[in-house]
Amino acid sequence: MVRALLILLLASLFAVTAAVAGEAREIPATPASPLLAGTNLPDPCALAVSMPLTLGDAIGRALCANPKTRSAWVAIKLYAAQVRSVRESYLPTLSATGKETESKTETRINDDPLLNTDAQDDYPAWRVDLSWVLYDFGQRGNQLDSARDLLAAARANLDVALQQVFLRAAADYYDAQAAQASLDAATQIEDLTQKSLEAAHARMERGVAPVSDELQARTAHAQAVLTRVKAQADLDTKLGAVAIDMGLDPDIALKVPAADLNLTVRRDFTDSLHELIAAAKKSHPSVAEAEAELAAARADERVARARGYPTIGLVGDIGRTNQPLTPSLGSPTVPGSVSDRAIGIEITVPISDPLWKRGTIAQAHAHVEMQQEAMNAAEQQVAANVWDAYTVLQADTANLDNSQTLLDSARAAFEAGQRRYEGGAGNILELLTSQTAYANAQQQRIQSLSDWRIARLTLAGSLGRLGMWAVDAAP
Numbered sequence: 001m002v003r004a005l006l007i008l009l010l011a012s013l014f015a016v017t018a019a020v021a022g023e024a025r026e027i028p029a030t031p032a033s034p035l036l037a038g039t040n041l042p043d044p045c046a047l048a049v050s051m052p053l054t055l056g057d058a059i060g061r062a063l064c065a066n067p068k069t070r071s072a073w074v075a076i077k078l079y080a081a082q083v084r085s086v087r088e089s090y091l092p093t094l095s096a097t098g099k100e101t102e103s104k105t106e107t108r109i110n111d112d113p114l115l116n117t118d119a120q121d122d123y124p125a126w127r128v129d130l131s132w133v134l135y136d137f138g139q140r141g142n143q144l145d146s147a148r149d150l151l152a153a154a155r156a157n158l159d160v161a162l163q164q165v166f167l168r169a170a171a172d173y174y175d176a177q178a179a180q181a182s183l184d185a186a187t188q189i190e191d192l193t194q195k196s197l198e199a200a201h202a203r204m205e206r207g208v209a210p211v212s213d214e215l216q217a218r219t220a221h222a223q224a225v226l227t228r229v230k231a232q233a234d235l236d237t238k239l240g241a242v243a244i245d246m247g248l249d250p251d252i253a254l255k256v257p258a259a260d261l262n263l264t265v266r267r268d269f270t271d272s273l274h275e276l277i278a279a280a281k282k283s284h285p286s287v288a289e290a291e292a293e294l295a296a297a298r299a300d301e302r303v304a305r306a307r308g309y310p311t312i313g314l315v316g317d318i319g320r321t322n323q324p325l326t327p328s329l330g331s332p333t334v335p336g337s338v339s340d341r342a343i344g345i346e347i348t349v350p351i352s353d354p355l356w357k358r359g360t361i362a363q364a365h366a367h368v369e370m371q372q373e374a375m376n377a378a379e380q381q382v383a384a385n386v387w388d389a390y391t392v393l394q395a396d397t398a399n400l401d402n403s404q405t406l407l408d409s410a411r412a413a414f415e416a417g418q419r420r421y422e423g424g425a426g427n428i429l430e431l432l433t434s435q436t437a438y439a440n441a442q443q444q445r446i447q448s449l450s451d452w453r454i455a456r457l458t459l460a461g462s463l464g465r466l467g468m469w470a471v472d473a474a475p
Contacts, residue, residue, distance in 0.1 A: 026080075027076055028158070030073070031063060031072070031158070032060060032063035032069070032162070034155075035467050035468055036468060051254075052255045052256055052257045053254050053255065054257075056468070058170075058173045058245065059468075060468075061245075062165050062247070063162055063165055064247070066165045072157050072160075073158055078154070079153075083144070086140065086147045087144065089140050092314070093130070094129070094130055095128070095129045096128045097126065098124070098126040099124070100122065100124050101122070101124075101125065123322040125320065126319060126320055127317060128318050128319070130314070130316040130317065131315050133311055133313040135311070137310070139307060139309070139311070142299045142306060145299040146296045146297075147296075149296035150293070150296045152288075153290075153293045156285045156292055157289050159285035159288070159289075160285045163285065163461050163464065164461075166466050167466060168245060171457070172241045174259075174454050175238045176242050176254075176256050177258070178450035179231065179234050179235040179238040179239075181259050181261065182235075183228070185446065186224070186227045186228040188442075189227070189442070190225055192224075192414075192418075192435060193221040193224040193435065195418075196217050196221070196418070196432070196435065197214070197217040199422050203424070213427075216432060217428060220436075239255075261449065276390065276463060277382075277386045280462060280464060281379045283465075284382045284462075284463065284464035286381070287378050289378070290371070290375035290379075291375055293371050293374065294368070294371040294374070301368050303364075309350075309354075311347070311348045312346070312347055313345070313346045313347075313348070315342075315345075316341075316342055316344065317340075317341070318339075318340070318341045319339070320337060320339045321337065322337045385462035386459070386463060388462075389458045389462040390462075393455040393456060393459050400452055402448075403444050403445040410438040410440070410441035410442075413437065414435055414438040417430050417431045418435075
């Protein structure tokens with residue numbers, strides 16, 4: 001019997017240890033690991049910052065350094081430990097005690113001193129107790145299901161955090177590129193206004209233009225200088241935001257490459273809006289997280305109900321003591337030992353829980369209803385996000401062509417006005433008006449490109465499909 005129990009104990013211990021080791025291997029090595037799965041990309045957490053900064057490096061460092069992703073990553077470790085704790089409840093409880101006792105006994109007979117005795121002994125004693133729950137009507141099984149579901153929810157929560165941080169880092173990076181392009185455009189406009197000022201001054205010197213032409217040109221140049229200074233400050237702010245996303249100090253010197261202003265639109269999402277919404281409700285990590293939390297709540301309710309059922313367990317003990325024995329009343333002690341072994345089945349029947357402790361079950365059921373509503377809300381939010389992102393992307397895609405047309409027309413109008421003024425046929429008001437329109441068209445083109453890039457990734461994020469592929473495919 002003892003040998004059979006030992007074999008069963010070792011088998012249970014091996015099964016629990018193997019299951020725990022398997023689940024431990026599923027913990028991501030770094031916060032960014034889920035988005036790197038299936039790719040040949042190196043671990044961005046261990047890479048140095050590249051110069052000029054690439055989009056992939058900016059996103060990778062943000063995924064590793066952002067407190068939101070790191071907290072979600074640590075939460076996975078916490079829930080994995082909870083799964084291990086529940087698994088260990090399937091193992092028996094063993095306790096061992098040992099003691100060394102020194103005993104001194106004095107016996108005194110008042111009427112016959114010859115019968116007085118003195119004894120002093122040292123004797124050891126030890127005991128091993130076993131308690132093993134064999135069947136509990138699913139209480140531990142449901143606890144394990146709940147722990148597993150919470151671990152799945154933690155993994156989904158990490159995916160949600162990665163998607164959010166990915167999108168935020170990409171948006172800040174594109175904003176920084178747009179700010180750099182705005183600075184370049186502002187510098188170009190400043191140079192153009194300087195040339196216009198020189199042309200107005202030359203015409204005034206020749207007496208073919210009034211002094212007001214030069215004053216208006218000088219005003220336009222001063223305004224262009226102010227715009228360029230503001231653009232430089234805006235670029236510094238945007239680069240600081242990128243640095244913060246990457247877990248760096250905002251004053252670190254960063255440089256981003258120039259954005260491609262000749263964009264060829266690639267339509268990555270050709271499904272209908274209805275199909276996109278339906279797919280997002282099934283695959284988005286926020287919905288997966290809500291579903292896992294709902295499953296955990298249902299398992300907790302089953303646990304609460306199972307606490308009212310009996311439990312069947314195996315109990316046993318084995319012990320030995322070398323305490324001296326007294327063969328008969330009044331006789332002196334003699335050396336000896338006592339060994340005992342016991343094994344049996346223990347049935348524990350809770351009485352109060354099924355009779356009047358019903359609040360725990362009601363609380364667990366209410367939690368299930370709350371998680372059901374949370375899942376419904378998650379699905380609605382996903383649908384709303386897809387709708388918003390899809391609508392914005394459609395508009396931004398259309399505005400790409402519109403902004404390019406506007407820029408081409410404004411550039412042609414300005415060049416024509418510049419030639420007319422320098423040739424003496426135009427006036428300063430026409431030149432400055434076309435110059436301002438050209439500057440505004442440049443800004444709108446830059447903003448349209450940035451908006452389209454961000455909208456494209458926003459739609460991918462709303463679908464739960466945002467990943468490192470978007471970095472490689474980013475125009």
